[in-house]
Structures are given as structure tokens and as C-alpha cells.
Amino acid sequence: MTDIVPQLVDWYDREQRDLPWRRPDVSPWQVLVSEFMLQQTPVARVEPVWRAWVARWPTPSATAAASAADVLRAWGKLGYPRRAKRLHECATVIATDFGDAVPSDVETLLTLPGIGAYTARAVACFAYRRRVPVVDTNVRRVVARAVHGRADAAPSSSPRDLADVEALLPDEALAPKFSIALMELGATVCTARAPRCASCPLSVCAWRSRGFPASTAPARRVQRYAGTDRQVRGRLLDVLRGRDSPVTRAELDVVWLSDTAQRDRALDSLLVDGLVEQTADGRFALAGEGD
DNA sequence: CACTCGTGGGG
DNA sequence: TCCCCAAGAGT
CATH class of the missing domain: 1.10.340.30 (Hypothetical protein; domain 2)
Incomplete structure (x- = not known):
């Protein structure tokens, strides 16, 4: 070659x-x-x-x-x-x-x-x-x-x-x-x-040389985002990034009203991941806030 | 190995 | 509009 x-x-x-x-x-x-x-x-x-x-x-x-x-x-x-x-x-x-x-x-x-x-x-x-x-x-x-x-x-x-x-x-x-x-x-x-083959060095x-044969791979599963736990996590974290002191549960709850079980699961996963912490009085903040 | 985990710009 | 996907890692 x-x-x-x-x-x-x-x-x-x-x-x-x-x-x-x-x-x-x-x-x-x-x-x-x-x-x-x-x-x-x-x-x-x-x-x-x-x-x-x-x-x-x-x-x-x-x-x-x-x-x-x-x-x-x-x-x-x-x-x-x-x-x-x-x-x-x-x-x-x-x-x-x-x-x-x-x-x-x-x-x-x-x-x-x-x-x-x-x-x-x-x-x-x-x-x-x-x-x-x-x-x-x-x-x-x-x-x-x-x-x-x-x-x-x-x-x-x-x-x-x-x-x-x-x-x-x-x-x-x-x-x-x-x-x-x-x-x-x-x-x-x-x-x-859309590869730009005309510009390839x-x-x-x-x-x-084989005539650009099409992909034979099975179509990849689409990575949906809307409605997923990831979207809920993103919204919760976005609230906490914008605040420098702990927020109440109610202030987080408003970002996801359609499925409260999913909202709870997302918040719990953020706690498990160590991205969010809960204060002694039950409020929430970014992990390490105040350190 | 299949699945999860954010976000937003371009086709 | 909707869908694809962008210098991956961890479980």
C-alpha cells in the first residue's frame, strides 16, 4: 500500500x-x-x-x-x-x-x-x-x-x-x-x-476503490434524549449550578412535573453519583458546596 | 457486551 | 421538524 x-x-x-x-x-x-x-x-x-x-x-x-x-x-x-x-x-x-x-x-x-x-x-x-x-x-x-x-x-x-x-x-x-x-x-x-472525499489527501x-459500498452494519439504536432520566438529571443539575446555597426539594420538583417517580429516581441517581449532596435539614446542593 | 450518562448544532 | 451524532468511560 x-x-x-x-x-x-x-x-x-x-x-x-x-x-x-x-x-x-x-x-x-x-x-x-x-x-x-x-x-x-x-x-x-x-x-x-x-x-x-x-x-x-x-x-x-x-x-x-x-x-x-x-x-x-x-x-x-x-x-x-x-x-x-x-x-x-x-x-x-x-x-x-x-x-x-x-x-x-x-x-x-x-x-x-x-x-x-x-x-x-x-x-x-x-x-x-x-x-x-x-x-x-x-x-x-x-x-x-x-x-x-x-x-x-x-x-x-x-x-x-x-x-x-x-x-x-x-x-x-x-x-x-x-x-x-x-x-x-x-x-x-x-x-x-457526507464525507468530503474530493478534499481527501x-x-x-x-x-x-470499491465504489463506496454502503454500510452493512445493522442500524444503530437511536439514542433518544427527550423524556429520559438524563434529561431530568440535566434539569436538576442546571438548577443547582445556578445556586450557591442549598435549595428545597420543592424548588427541584418543579423542573419535572410529568413523572414524579422518574424525577425521584433521577435525583437519587445524582446523589449516588456524588454530584449532588443533601444537607442535614433535607435541602440539596451541588456536591462539595462550601468546601 | 449492552447499556447508561448531557447537550446542542447541523443536515 | 426530527434525527444524527460529537477526541469515551464505567458498570
Whole structure:
């Protein structure tokens, strides 16, 4: 197969987006913060929150010193607030157990809260220039198309995905740029819907050479949102983010009147997740309010 | 492995 | 309008 490395790297040099966490003066911790925020949240929404976040809390220890409630407020409406809680926990572990320095090896990173297979490799590669395969949804889609000639990635099978990318990965000097370029291609050209193949820098693509066969994967279950517990949790948390002192149960109840059992279940799950706490007098607040 | 967990912009 | 889905992780 034609070597895609120079094609991809040259394209990235020309076309890369100017994202703040890619700049050379950004610390490993700040890269890690960006990776937490980018888990399932689009770049455009992350950017302003990341800027404010790293200006306010530039290090793990600074983040750990903040209250959980302030962390949840700074997270704002990025979604999946458990990520904010895990980021706070991650900062605490790094500050206390690792001398305020983000670990650089994948194995250690994987032991930290909120860091899984993707984020561990992204930090090792992008923050520490390690030659490790970085596999996210964009990379899996690009490899499925360009290498395997399929419209979509197969359901995630980590070992095989890692091996696929490992086979493409150049030497250490070029590996980080290659991996970020692969992700960038998937994010801006080889997109899930309406890929812009006319703008693709790859001279060889198995999917194209096979005539763009349609997806054979069974239609994915739609991820409904309206009416789910997640929506109720979102509304409850939105009330608490806007208040700096505990609120009564009645003030929370008004956000979801149609199904009181569901509302109770959602509030209970927020307590279980440690995102919300109940005061001695029975009112509710963001976890860690007042810490 | 299947499922849960927020939010909002674009096709 | 409605639906898809966006740099995943944990259970």
C-alpha cells in the first residue's frame, strides 16, 4: 500500500485547525483537561470552556484545591457532568500521589479516574510524544474506509483497532503528528455523514476503490434524549449550578412535573453519583458546596 | 457486551 | 421538524 504517512502529515501541516490545546506551550495537564472535555463533546463547545478552565486552574493541584461544586459550575453545560467529577478526582490523585506531574506511560494513566483506553494513549502521545497508537471514533472510521474498504467501523474491538493503527504508525519522531492528523482527517474530511472525499489527501482509499459500498452494519439504536432520566438529571443539575446555597426539594420538583417517580429516581441517581449532596435539614446542593 | 450518562448544532 | 451524532468511560 502506498505510504499514507507523508500524504496525511503534509495535509495536516496545511489544513489543521488552530486549536488552543495543540500549541507547544500547553502542559500535559492542560492536554489532559482537553481530552476529558472532548469525550463525546464537539470541539466548538469545548474551546471556550477549556480556555477559562486552564486560566483558572493551570495545574492538577490548583484543580484539586477547588471545590467539587465550583468544578461542576466551571464545566457548565458540556454534558456528562460525571466527567467533571472524575477530572477533579484525577487532579487530586495526580497532585497527591504523583507530585503534581501527569504520568507519561499508558499503564499508569489507565489507573486514573476517568481515563480509559483512548485518553491514556492520547495523553502519552500528544503530551509526551510517545509512539503509541491512539484510537478514537474518527481513527476507527478512517481506517475502516481507507484500509478495509468499509463504510463504517465495526463495533469496537480494541485489540484489533490498536493493531490496525500500530501497523500504520511511523517512527517516534512522526507518530504524534500522524495520529493527530488521522483524527483531524476523520473530524473534518472523512466524516460520518457526507464525507468530503474530493478534499481527501489520501491517494489510495479502499472504500473509494470499491465504489463506496454502503454500510452493512445493522442500524444503530437511536439514542433518544427527550423524556429520559438524563434529561431530568440535566434539569436538576442546571438548577443547582445556578445556586450557591442549598435549595428545597420543592424548588427541584418543579423542573419535572410529568413523572414524579422518574424525577425521584433521577435525583437519587445524582446523589449516588456524588454530584449532588443533601444537607442535614433535607435541602440539596451541588456536591462539595462550601468546601 | 449492552447499556447508561448531557447537550446542542447541523443536515 | 426530527434525527444524527460529537477526541469515551464505567458498570
